[in-house]
Amino acid sequence: MPRIYNLAILGCGNVGRSLVKLLDRKRDELSSKHGFTFRITGVASRRLGWRANLAGFEIPQLLSSEPGGETSLNVTGWLRASRADVMFEASSLNFETGQPAIEHIRAALNNRTHAVSANKGPVVHAYRELTDLANQRNRRFFFESSVMDGIPIFAMFREGLQAIELRGFAGILNSTTNVILAEMEQGRSFEDAVKKAQDLGVAETDPSADIDGWDAAVKISALVTVLMGVELKPQQVKREGIRGLTSEMVRQAREGGSPYKLICRAQRKGNSVEGSVAPERVPFLNPLAQVSGTSSIISFETDIFPGLTVIEENPGLDATAYGMLTDFISAVRSEMPRS
Numbered sequence: 001m002p003r004i005y006n007l008a009i010l011g012c013g014n015v016g017r018s019l020v021k022l023l024d025r026k027r028d029e030l031s032s033k034h035g036f037t038f039r040i041t042g043v044a045s046r047r048l049g050w051r052a053n054l055a056g057f058e059i060p061q062l063l064s065s066e067p068g069g070e071t072s073l074n075v076t077g078w079l080r081a082s083r084a085d086v087m088f089e090a091s092s093l094n095f096e097t098g099q100p101a102i103e104h105i106r107a108a109l110n111n112r113t114h115a116v117s118a119n120k121g122p123v124v125h126a127y128r129e130l131t132d133l134a135n136q137r138n139r140r141f142f143f144e145s146s147v148m149d150g151i152p153i154f155a156m157f158r159e160g161l162q163a164i165e166l167r168g169f170a171g172i173l174n175s176t177t178n179v180i181l182a183e184m185e186q187g188r189s190f191e192d193a194v195k196k197a198q199d200l201g202v203a204e205t206d207p208s209a210d211i212d213g214w215d216a217a218v219k220i221s222a223l224v225t226v227l228m229g230v231e232l233k234p235q236q237v238k239r240e241g242i243r244g245l246t247s248e249m250v251r252q253a254r255e256g257g258s259p260y261k262l263i264c265r266a267q268r269k270g271n272s273v274e275g276s277v278a279p280e281r282v283p284f285l286n287p288l289a290q291v292s293g294t295s296s297i298i299s300f301e302t303d304i305f306p307g308l309t310v311i312e313e314n315p316g317l318d319a320t321a322y323g324m325l326t327d328f329i330s331a332v333r334s335e336m337p338r339s
Helices: 014-025 027-034 059-063 075-082 101-110 120-136 153-160 175-185 190-199 214-227 247-255 317-333
Strands: 003-010 036-045 049-052 070-072 086-089 114-117 166-172 260-269 272-281 296-302 308-312
Touching: 003 014, 003 075, 014 027, 014 036, 014 059, 014 317, 027 036, 027 317, 036 075, 049 075, 070 075, 075 101, 086 101, 086 317, 101 114, 101 120, 114 120, 114 317, 120 214, 153 214, 175 190, 175 247, 175 260, 214 260, 214 272, 247 260
Parallel strands: 003 036, 003 086, 086 114
Antiparallel strands: 036 049, 049 070, 166 260, 166 296, 260 272, 296 308
């Protein structure tokens, strides 16, 4: 019989709901290919509070507005009541402190529960602490979905490129600004382009984190901290957003063969790393100039590979959920004896 893992999901927004659907869709595959299955015994959100059901919630229950189950007073009580083997943390980002997601993950690891997060905050503000705590508890803290959705950027370096030196990277990591700039190239004003992105569901009601470069700065911080081994806070990233661009500037740049893109950069300088995000004119021959819509791209410079590029084309919510699913599989496989 395949082992059954108890799962607890914190956050019932679009990502959390997509994860539930993906887990259900992949249930048979997890059993046949990986030798384990699951039941979802915990679910939590601001609206629901901390709900637990040891028998396992039914999927329609989880996707409804009222899943039922027993309630707990806090995250620790909830983890214990649900007897969680793995916690998925999909709460909102706080780029200034990483809270309360850090406390959630800390509680999970102290409960000897694997922690899988789609949240960049804990990575940029507590990566070393949480990783050390996970090792002490013989558990895992994984966060593949925190940058470029479910593309295995962190796992690629952790498992496939272990003996390599990352010297720097450049990329487009914020899809919202990509969409806004494309609309401005068509002649829309900055304000109308933002409104269009909001209507498409790409931009938030308050889009300042995207258009002022904070989202991109946090992603740079996460990549530098984990992949380059240097703690770089978002506030240390040189940051310029796209507010200063006019539709005329953006349209002329496109017509001149070098469109504007919001470019994220990091470069190793001795024992430190400098990070920046700013709009740049990029020649059409550069792969960065070809990225459109909600797609992302990152090009790594290493001591072995001068240019290693990863492109993600127009991902959906399934991509973010997939990153969390693969982290779940990786965490569980780390417990299994090696043949």
